[in-house]
Amino acid sequence: MKKILGSLILFFGVCSYCFAATVVLENFENLTKWSTFKGPKSLIGIKLITQGVPEGKGAMEISYNNMDWNGVGMSFTPKQKWTIKNSLSFSLKGSNSKNKIRLEIADNQGERFEYQIVDNFNTWKKFNIPIKNFKRRADWQPNTAPNNGLTLSAVEGLSISWVNSGKGTLAIDNLVLE
Numbered sequence: 634m635k636k637i638l639g640s641l642i643l644f645f646g647v648c649s650y651c652f653a654a655t656v657v658l659e660n661f662e663n664l665t666k667w668s669t670f671k672g673p674k675s676l677i678g679i680k681l682i683t684q685g686v687p688e689g690k691g692a693m694e695i696s697y698n699n700m701d702w703n704g705v706g707m708s709f710t711p712k713q714k715w716t717i718k719n720s721l722s723f724s725l726k727g728s729n730s731k732n733k734i735r736l737e738i739a740d741n742q743g744e745r746f747e748y749q750i751v752d753n754f755n756t757w758k759k760f761n762i763p764i765k766n767f768k769r770r771a772d773w774q775p776n777t778a779p780n781n782g783l784t785l786s787a788v789e790g791l792s793i794s795w796v797n798s799g800k801g802t803l804a805i806d807n808l809v810l811e
């Protein structure tokens with residue numbers, strides 16, 4: 634009995650960090666942390682929606698018409714420490730536009746890493762993307778960005794933009810680091 638108890642204590646002791654706590658990055662109950670960016674030919678807007686949202690009382694709906702470049706982003710204050718073991722979990726509601734959504738991480742000093750999702754759905758859909766699946770963005774980086782791989786000790790922010798020209802809507806809720 635003592636031996637079993639000892640093993641159990643050892644298991645839970647060692648494994649207490651197997652179950653890393655989830656970190657809510659954004660629950661979209663308001664949109665105060667988000668801003669939009671766009672080129673001269675494009676349109677973009679965000680609004681809070683409250684009907685049929687997957688978490689809490691609010692979600693963010695983005696309306697876009699991408700003719701050059703546009704997107705939405707949030708900065709982390711303070712910067713955040715992630716680990717490569719984490720995955721990014723969130724719910725999206727597309728508009729079946731077939732446009733390619735670019736989810737982008739700005740890591741330490743703003744180096745950009747992306748993961749692309751095709752909008753081929755128009756109901757809420759949950760995603761869980763391992764951080765290691767984010768690839769260095771090849772078409773653009775800030776002038777000041779280093780090229781030193783995915784460095785996650787001071788993650789600066791997140792953004793959503795579009796790879797191709799096109800228009801549609803995209804809603805997002807429950808952005809969590811797991």
Ligand SMILES: [Ca+2]
Pocket residue numbers: 660661662686687688689690691692806807
């Ligand atoms: Ca919410």
Ligand SMILES: [Ca+2]
Pocket residue numbers: 740741744779780781782783784
């Ligand atoms: Ca880096």
